[in-house]
Each structure stands twice: as structure tokens, then as C-alpha cells.
Amino acid sequence: MKWIKKWYYLILLVSTGAVYLVCMNRWQVHANASGDALGGSGTQSPGYENTGDGGNGGPSVSGGDGGWNGPPVSGGDSGWTPGADDGDWDPGDDGWTPGAGDGDWDPGDGGWTPEPGDDGWDPEDGAGDSGQPDDEGTNGQVPYMTVEDDYFADAVFIGDSRTVGLGEYGGLEDITTFYASTGLSVHKLFTANIVPVSGQKKKITVEEALQQTTFSKIYLMLGINEMGTGTVDTFMEKYQEVVARLRELQPDAIIYLQGIMKVTTKRSEQGDYITNEGIEERNVRISQLADNEKIFYLDVNPLICDEMGGMEASYTHDGVHLKAKYIEIWKQFLKEHAVPRD
Amino acid sequence: MHDTLSLTLEYNSERCEYMVFSSIGFLLFFLPLFLILYGLTPDKYKNLTLLAGSLVFYALGDPRFLFLLLLSVLVNYFLGLHLGRKVKKKGKDDLQEIFDLDIKYKRSKRQGKRRRLLAAAVVLNLGLLGFFKYCARGDGIPLGISFYTFQILSYLIDVYRGDERREMSAVNLATYIVMFPQLIAGPIVSYGEVRRALKSREFTAAGLQDGLKVFTMGLAAKVLLADRIGLLWRQAQIAGFESISTPFAWLAAAAYSLQLYFDFYGYSLMASGLGRMLGFELPENFNNPYMAVSVRDFYRRWHMTLGRWFRRYVYIPLGGNRRGGLRTIFNLLAVWVLTALWHGSTLNFLVWGLLLAALIILERLLAGIRLPEALRLPASLMSHVYLLAVIPVTWMCFAITEMDQLRIFLGRMFGTVPAVYVNSGDWRNALADYGILFAAGIFACTTGMEKLFRKFKDNPLGAVVLVGLFWLCVWRLQTEGQNPFMYFKF
Numbered sequence: 023m024k025w026i027k028k029w030y031y032l033i034l035l036v037s038t039g040a041v042y043l044v045c046m047n048r049w050q051v052h053a054n055a056s057g058d059a060l061g062g063s064g065t066q067s068p069g070y071e072n073t074g075d076g077g078n079g080g081p082s083v084s085g086g087d088g089g090w091n092g093p094p095v096s097g098g099d100s101g102w103t104p105g106a107d108d109g110d111w112d113p114g115d116d117g118w119t120p121g122a123g124d125g126d127w128d129p130g131d132g133g134w135t136p137e138p139g140d141d142g143w144d145p146e147d148g149a150g151d152s153g154q155p156d157d158e159g160t161n162g163q164v165p166y167m168t169v170e171d172d173y174f175a176d177a178v179f180i181g182d183s184r185t186v187g188l189g190e191y192g193g194l195e196d197i198t199t200f201y202a203s204t205g206l207s208v209h210k211l212f213t214a215n216i217v218p219v220s221g222q223k224k225k226i227t228v229e230e231a232l233q234q235t236t237f238s239k240i241y242l243m244l245g246i247n248e249m250g251t252g253t254v255d256t257f258m259e260k261y262q263e264v265v266a267r268l269r270e271l272q273p274d275a276i277i278y279l280q281g282i283m284k285v286t287t288k289r290s291e292q293g294d295y296i297t298n299e300g301i302e303e304r305n306v307r308i309s310q311l312a313d314n315e316k317i318f319y320l321d322v323n324p325l326i327c328d329e330m331g332g333m334e335a336s337y338t339h340d341g342v343h344l345k346a347k348y349i350e351i352w353k354q355f356l357k358e359h360a361v362p363r364d
Numbered sequence: 365m366h367d368t369l370s371l372t373l374e375y376n377s378e379r380c381e382y383m384v385f386s387s388i389g390f391l392l393f394f395l396p397l398f399l400i401l402y403g404l405t406p407d408k409y410k411n412l413t414l415l416a417g418s419l420v421f422y423a424l425g426d427p428r429f430l431f432l433l434l435l436s437v438l439v440n441y442f443l444g445l446h447l448g449r450k451v452k453k454k455g456k457d458d459l460q461e462i463f464d465l466d467i468k469y470k471r472s473k474r475q476g477k478r479r480r481l482l483a484a485a486v487v488l489n490l491g492l493l494g495f496f497k498y499c500a501r502g503d504g505i506p507l508g509i510s511f512y513t514f515q516i517l518s519y520l521i522d523v524y525r526g527d528e529r530r531e532m533s534a535v536n537l538a539t540y541i542v543m544f545p546q547l548i549a550g551p552i553v554s555y556g557e558v559r560r561a562l563k564s565r566e567f568t569a570a571g572l573q574d575g576l577k578v579f580t581m582g583l584a585a586k587v588l589l590a591d592r593i594g595l596l597w598r599q600a601q602i603a604g605f606e607s608i609s610t611p612f613a614w615l616a617a618a619a620y621s622l623q624l625y626f627d628f629y630g631y632s633l634m635a636s637g638l639g640r641m642l643g644f645e646l647p648e649n650f651n652n653p654y655m656a657v658s659v660r661d662f663y664r665r666w667h668m669t670l671g672r673w674f675r676r677y678v679y680i681p682l683g684g685n686r687r688g689g690l691r692t693i694f695n696l697l698a699v700w701v702l703t704a705l706w707h708g709s710t711l712n713f714l715v716w717g718l719l720l721a722a723l724i725i726l727e728r729l730l731a732g733i734r735l736p737e738a739l740r741l742p743a744s745l746m747s748h749v750y751l752l753a754v755i756p757v758t759w760m761c762f763a764i765t766e767m768d769q770l771r772i773f774l775g776r777m778f779g780t781v782p783a784v785y786v787n788s789g790d791w792r793n794a795l796a797d798y799g800i801l802f803a804a805g806i807f808a809c810t811t812g813m814e815k816l817f818r819k820f821k822d823n824p825l826g827a828v829v830l831v832g833l834f835w836l837c838v839w840r841l842q843t844e845g846q847n848p849f850m851y852f853k854f
Contacts, residue, residue: 030824031573034831042835046842190787191607339601346607346785 164314169360174198177239180228182206184283184343185243191346192353199237201228207247208260212267232271238363240268241356243280245304246342250295258307265311276361279312281305281321287332289341296342298332322355383425383507383548385634386586388841394421402642403567411539411562414642418544422507425548429506436492437538440516443485444537447478448523448530482524489513489520498709508548510706512541514673519555521677528555536562545638549631551649552669558644565643575641577821580834582633587837589808590626591844593619593801596794597763605773606784611791613776617756619798620763622805625653628667654755654809657747659723662755670706674699692728697721707762712770716761723754 026033171194178199179185185202189195203216212229219226244264248257268277282301284290290298305321312319326344328334333341337348344352384390398417405413423430493513496505519540522528531537540562546553600608600616608616632649639646649668656662663671675684679699685692697718704717735743757777764770775781795802807813820826 028569029573031576031827031831032569034827035576035834038831038835039838042838046839187602190790191603191785193785195787339604340598343602345602345604346787347604350785 164318164361166359167362168358170357171197173357173360174239176237177241178232178235178237179241180206180211181241181243181280182247184246185241187343187346188349188352191349194353199235201231205247206244208244208257208264209248211244211264229267229271232268237272237275239276239278240272241278241280242268243282245282245308246285246296246301249300249304254300254303254307257304261308262311265317269316275316276363277317278356278359279308279317279319281308281319281323283344284323284327284331284333286335286338286341287328287330288335290332302331318359318361320356320359322352325351325355383421385631385638386583386837386841388838389424391583391838391841394424399572399641407564407567410565410567411533411535414543415535415539418539418542418547421544422542422547426507429509432492432506433508433512433542434538436489436512436516437541438534440485440489440520440541441531441534441537443481444520444523444530445532446481447485447520478524482520485520486517489517497705511550511552512547514552514670514706515541515546518552518673518677522555528559531555531559531562543642543644545635545642545644546646549628549635550667550669551632551635551647552673553646557647561644567643571643572641574821575637575639576834577637577817577826577830578640579634579637580830580837581817582630582635582637583837584833585626585630585633585808587630587840588833589801589805590623590630593798593805594623594627595619596798597623599794600773603787603790604784605769605776606781607786608776609783609786609788609790610776610779612794613773614756615791615794615798617760617777618802621654621756621759622802622809624759624763625650626805626808652809652811652814654752655748655811656751657744658727658751659720659754659758660727662751663720663724670703674703678702693725696725700724708765710765711767712761712765715767715770716758719758719761723758 174194175197178201179188180201181188182202183204183206185200186204189200189202201217203214206214206216213227215225215227217226217228217231242265244261245257248260265277265279268275282305284298284301285296287298289296305323309319309321311317323333326333326337326348333344335341337344337351339345402410402413402417419430419434422433490513493509496509519528519531519537523530531540540553540555540558541547596619597616600612605613629650636646636648647669651665651668653662653665656665679695682695682698683691684695687695700717700721701714704713707713707716757774760773760777761770764773772781776783817826821830
């Protein structure tokens with residue numbers, strides 16, 4: 023059988039491939055059946071951020087980035103969460119000069135002051151589950167107050183890579199807690215090991231972490247990673263489950279549901295499933311979950327978007343994430359929309 | 365802010381995925397199908413199959429300019445025929461010439477004609493390239509035009525000089541220029557390197573499998589190294605250059621340096637592997653550039669086919685280093701300005717080219733210094749350090765197309781620009797996340813990687829590893845999407 027010796031490499035290559043493809047297919051079918059958000063189909067446009075293994079640790083940063091500024095980009099799972107005990111952000115360090123040099127925005131300028139009914143979104147979608155017409159459009163009438171950074175001391179920020187950015191550049195690392203990971207989605211939120219444990223190498227899930235620690239405020243921003251799979255309805259179904267579970271785990275906490283941050287108009291028009299229209303649709307539905315007693319809806323988009331309704335192009339490099347120096351806008355917005363704890 | 369990459373990818377965003385080697389479409393559909401067809405084609409028609417396949421490959425990526433490519437090949441084929449027409453030497457053969465007093469005049473007239481024809485050909489081809497690169501905005505550059513233009517020119521000049529005989533077969537010439545392993549992003553193959561193979565070559569089990577192995581190494585370099593370490597560079601861009609710490613800036617520059625290398629080297633390996641599968645020995649493009657001891661040495665190891673093109677067709681004709689020091693400086697500047705223009709139309713490329721020229725000139729001036737014996741070893745070590753410090757800085761000039769952004773990034777590297785909203789722990793996170801990739805990348809920069817490959821590729825263990833690598837890459841591509849090769853813009 024001399025020809026086997028001659029061709030063994032090709033034979034090995036092709037047979038391994040056959041096995042691989044069959045397994046992939048089976049896994050695909052299974053994954054689709056269970057409505058999992060995991061991408062991986064060769065035909066599906068592999069998301070801008072792929073949960074992969076849901077943000078599991080270390081340097082397993084995924085590549086395959088379709089664009090430093092472009093088509094389906096995978097931020098992959100960077101694996102680290104800027105938790106409170108992580109990173110050495112030091113306000114005295116050379117970096118922290120708000121508005122130094124090239125601050126082309128000015129908090130006092132063109133800023134948005136919390137005025138009733140003045141938000142960029144439609145007040146008709148106020149009341150969540152209270153179902154009472156009187157509660158409609160109350161978001162604009164919620165008596166938000168402005169607070170200092172220490173308000174966040176007993177808060178937790180849960181989200182995807184945008185929240186990671188807030189953690190890295192918001193200057194809150196020492197004060198508050200971040201359970202955030204690139205690629206996080208509502209489907210993986212409770213089961214992905216993204217929360218670092220101090221002194222240990224392993225990470226635990228958000229579910230476990232929320233069972234161990236009590237927070238008074240929960241900030242949640244999720245939704246962009248799920249846009250590649252399922253529908254708005256399937257997303258909202260899961261989202262509501264998430265919110266319900268958060269209520270169970272942290273019954274006394276205020277929950278701030280943050281509207282999904284928009285992308286630039288250019289990014290939105292790229293032709294994949296990430297569009298501002300889709301984001302807007304989801305935000306409208308998310309805002310309906312707010313009851314203005316324990317659950318509030320906050321949408322930072324009016325402050326960071328341009329006239330066309332997309333993220334201001336100069337605020338971002340890739341059309342999706344705010345540059346470090348503009349994260350302050352978001353943080354300031356959150357500080358100005360705090361609900362007093364009674 | 366746009367750098368080369370994002371420009372490339374904006375351009376690529378509407379493109380079909382097939383034209384990228386590191387894509388599912390190519391790996392699982394185009395390549396196997398093509399190889400089967402090619403294998404089934406009888407030997408004398410194999411060029412035709414390769415040509416047809418390459419045109420399909422091109423059309424899948426850039427249908428708009430397929431016609432231009434074909435036209436270009438055809439026109440240059442005829443130009444080659446004319447330029448290659450033998451100019452009779454001193455009348456050894458023709459009896460009549462002994463009596464023809466006009467012979468010298470006629471010959472010089474013919475020479476003049478040939479020279480003018482070459483000049484016209486050069487202007488035509490370069491003009492087309494220049495037009496698309498510098499004038500035609502918005503619509504994008506025809507895929508691969510920078511590469512195939514230079515390849516065509518090398519053929520024409522070689523034929524004119526008499527270094528090569530003209531290719532009589534239009535199919536063969538077209539195959540030489542258009543064949544898909546090297547059409548999009550090089551290597552810039554000289555006609556002499558493939559002339560024989562075009563006429564007759566073998567499609568063998570050994571060649572096919574060996575080529576697949578080399579191809580796999582290139583694929584892995586791109587998908588597993590370049591694409592992933594590139595994410596660190598991307599992080600710097602996303603944060604905004606004003607918001608990175610100085611250590612992070614250096615790490616990001618190093619990441620970009622590695623990414624650019626493995627991306628391009630990976631592509632060149634894939635091209636080489638594909639060539640080998642088909643029976644061609646394509647030239648190498650890289651020779652462990654990061655092991656160089658000077659910038660001059662670096663560019664004898666980086667994108668070698670482009671370097672030799674400029675040396676053969678610009679530097680040496682201008683006189684090289686044989687016309688005195690001042691002329692040498694001028695020649696070097698000329699070559700580097702042209703190199704910069706070839707790479708891109710924005711100002712930063714000119715900065716890049718001039719910086720490199722300055723460094724090389726400086727190195728030449730210092731080269732004459734004789735060091736005492738005791739200082740030789742430390743000097744040798746220092747030269748490596750010097751190179752590894754300087755090259756990433758030059759790559760930043762290459763990577764960042766907006767001058768203001770470049771100023772900010774370089775300022776962050778050297779601490780001359782104040783940081784805004786920096787997370788001072790950013791570089792620690794970066795090391796934690798990318799440390800392993802850096803280590804792997806550094807190892808792969810040394811000759812160690814090649815030695816390993818050569819040692820193991822022919823034994824069963826190596827086979828298993830390579831097969832595993834291949835399908836790992838496929839899996840990666842399926843789950844993460846693809847990252848078009850950075851040099852496609854060119």
C-alpha cells in the first residue's frame with residue numbers, strides 16, 4: 023500500500039476535516055435548537071463581539087477581527103474584568119486630568135440637564151409592569167438627583183465591553199464593582215465565569231457573585247451582542263428573565279436598566295445585523311420594563327449621538343466603543359440620574 | 365481616525381470573503397475545488413486552468429476591475445513582444461549587413477525606438493497605478509494593482525534589457541501575472557523565476573502535501589498570531605491614543621509590529637505554499653527581519669521581493685553606491701520616497717520612508733567606525749536592541765495615517781504629550797492578557813520556528829500537529845470571522 027505512504031498527509035488532513043465538519047454541524051444544530059447565543063456557523067456573520075466561551079479567562083483573546091473599523095469584528099473574550107480589586111487606577115497619576123489638552127467637550131456646554139420629558143426618547147414607553155396609564159412617561163418625571171462618585175460605592179455595573187470601557191476609563195475602579203466582560207450577553211450573563219475572586223486565579227459567575235455580595239444599585243447594559251441571533255422577542259424574553267433573577271438575587275437593590283448604547287451611523291449602515299434601528303427597537307422594549315420604583319430606565323444615547331441618531335463619529339474609533347476621554351460623559355450622565363435610596 | 369487597516373477594511377467591507385486566503389470560502393470551497401480541477405486537467409492545459417481559476421478568484425474579490433486586469437495583461441503582452449524582438453548584433457549572421465553602411469544608424473534608430481517603447485510602457489503602467497492610488501478616491505483601488513503593476517514592469521524591463529526572453533504564449537504570460545497565489549499581495553515574482561515552471565512543471569503528491577504544510581504555517585501565523593495580537597493595537601485605538609500610558613504605547617507598538625509581520629509573512633507563506641502545491645517555487649519575502657542588526661539589514665530581510673525590485677530597477681540604474689557618497693544619499697532617498705509612495709498616498713508614509721532613509725544613511729556613515737575588540741560584543745548586542753526599539757517607532761509612522769494622531773501616539777511613547785484619562789494599570793492588564801502571545805510571537809521571530817518546522821514536517825508527529833493547526837485555524841475563522849490581510853490596500 024505504497025500510495026498510503028505517499029498520500030498520508032492529505033488523507034489525514036481530509037479525514038480530520040470530515041470529522042471536524044460533522045462535529046461542527048452537530049454542535050451547530052444543537053446550539054441553534056437551544057437558542058444559544060453562541061455564534062460559530064460558517065454562514066452566520068460572526069458577531070462584532072463573540073462570546074466564544076463567555077469571557078473565560080486569560081490571554082485567550084480571540085482574533086478574526088474583521089475591522090479595526092469595519093465589518094464583523096470580534097472583540098472576543100478579553101477575559102478580564104476591571105473589578106474593584108483590580109487595576110491600579112490612581113487619581114493622582116499623570117492621566118487623570120479631566121479636560122486636559124484636547125477636551126473638545128465641556129460638561130457645562132450643550133450638556134443635557136435633566137428636565138422632565140426632555141429626553142431623547144419617547145415618553146410613551148414609561149410604565150413597565152405596573153400597567154397603570156398614570157405611570158406612562160414618568161421617566162422624564164423621575165426626581166433624579168446628582169450624586170458624587172461615592173454613590174457608586176455599593177453599586178455593581180454589569181455589562182459587555184462598553185461597560186468594560188467604563189470600568190477602565192471611568193475612574194471608578196477603586197470605588198465600585200464591575201461585572202463586565204467583552205462579549206457578554208443576556209444568555210451567558212449568569213453562567214459565564216467573569217468575576218475575579220481576590221487572591222484566587224479562578225473566576226466565578228455573576229450568579230455566584232451576586233449571591234455572595236449585596237449591592238444597593240445595579241447598572242445593567244446588555245444587548246448588542248445578542249443582535250446576531252434570535253429576534254427582539256427572544257432577546258426580550260431572556261432579558262426579562264435576567265431582570266427577574268436580579269430582583270431575586272438582590273431584592274433591595276435599585277436596578278438601572280441602561281439603554282443599549284448606539285453605534286455610529288456609519289457602523290450601523292455596514293450591512294450586518296448591528297443597526298441603530300435594531301438598537302432603538304430593543305431600547306424601547308427595555309424601557310417598558312421600568313416601573314420607576316425599583317427599576318429605572320436610563321439612556322445615555324442623547325448625549326453621545328449626533329443629529330442623525332448615531333454615536334458621534336469623533337467620539338469613537340471603531341464606531342462601537344467610546345474613546346476613553348468621552349467615557350466621562352457617560353459617567354457624568356449616570357451621576358446626574360441617581361435615585362435617592364430611602 | 366483611519367489607519368491603513370481600517371481603510372483596507374472599509375474597502376473590503378462589501379467584498380466577498382472568497383478572495384482572502386484565510387477565509388472559509390477559500391479554504392473549504394475554492395481551494396479544494398480548484399485543486400481537484402487542476403489535478404484532473406491534463407498537463408498541457410494546466411496553465412489554462414490556473415489562469416481561469418485565478419480570474420475567477422479575482423472576480424470573486426473585485427469584479428469591477430477584472431476587465432482592467434485582463435486589458436493590462438494583454439497590452440503588456442504585446443509590449444513585451446515588441447520589446448523582446450531581437451536587435452541584431454554586429455552583423456555576424458547577415459551577409460547583407462556587411463555591405464549596409466546604414467546599419468549603425470538603423471540599429472541606433474531601433475534602439476531609440478525600443479527605449480521609447482519601454483518608456484511608454486513604464487509611463488502607462490505606472491500612470492495607471494498612480495491614477496488609482498492618488499486620484500481615484502472613493503471607489504477604491506483595483507485589487508492587487510500595486511503588486512501586479514510592479515510584476516509587469518519587472519517583466520518588461522527584463523525583456524528590454526535582454527535578461528529574459530519574451531514570453532510568446534499569451535496564456536503563459538497571463539498565468540505568470542495573474543496566478544492567484546501571488547496576485548493579490550505578492551511576492552513580486554520575477555519572470556525568470558517561473559519561466560521554466562510555466563512551460564513544464566509537475567503536480568506531485570510530495571509537492572501538493574509539502575505546499576499544504578507550508579500553507580498551514582502561514583495560515584496559523586495569520587489566524588493564531590497576527591489576528592490576535594493585533595487586538596492589543598486595536599485596544600489602543602479604541603481607547604484613543606491620548607489615553608494610553610507610555611508602557612502601554614510601547615506594548616501596542618510592539619503588538620502592531622508583530623501583527624504586521626505575521627500577517628504579511630503568513631500571507632507570503634500561504635502564497636509560497638500554494639505555489640508549491642502547483643509546482644512553482646515562488647521567492648521568499650521574509651528572512652527573520654526582527655533578527656536584523658540595523659535598519660539597513662532589516663530591509664534586506666523584510667518584503668524582500670519589493671526591496672529587490674527597487675534595487676534592480678531604481679537603485680542600481682541610478683548608480684547605487686558607486687557614484688560617490690553624495691550620489692548614494694540621493695539614490696537612497698529616491699528609493700525610499702518611491703517606496704513610501706508605493707505603500708500609500710497619505711503623508712505619514714512619506715514620513716515613514718524619509719525616517720528610514722535618514723536612519724540608513726546614518727548607519728552607513730557610522731559603519732566605517734572601527735570599534736576596539738572589547739566593545740564588539742556589547743555593540744553587537746546593542747545593535748539588536750537599537751533595531752527592536754527603532755523599528756516599532758517607524759511602524760507607527762506607517763500605521764497611523766492622521767498626522768495629528770501620529771503626533772499624539774509618538775508623544776505618548778516618549779512622554780512628550782500629556783495623557784488624558786489614562787488608566788495607569790492598562791499595561792499590566794495588557795501583559796497579563798497578551799503575555800503568552802508575545803512570547804509565542806517572539807519565538808516565531810527567531811529562526812527557531814523554521815528549524816522546528818523543517819525538523820518535524822515530514823514525520824508523522826509533525827503531520828498530526830500541522831493537520832491540527834489547520835483545522836484549529838478553520839475553527840477560529842468560523843467562530844471569529846476573518847481579518848482581511850492588511851496589505852490588500854496595496
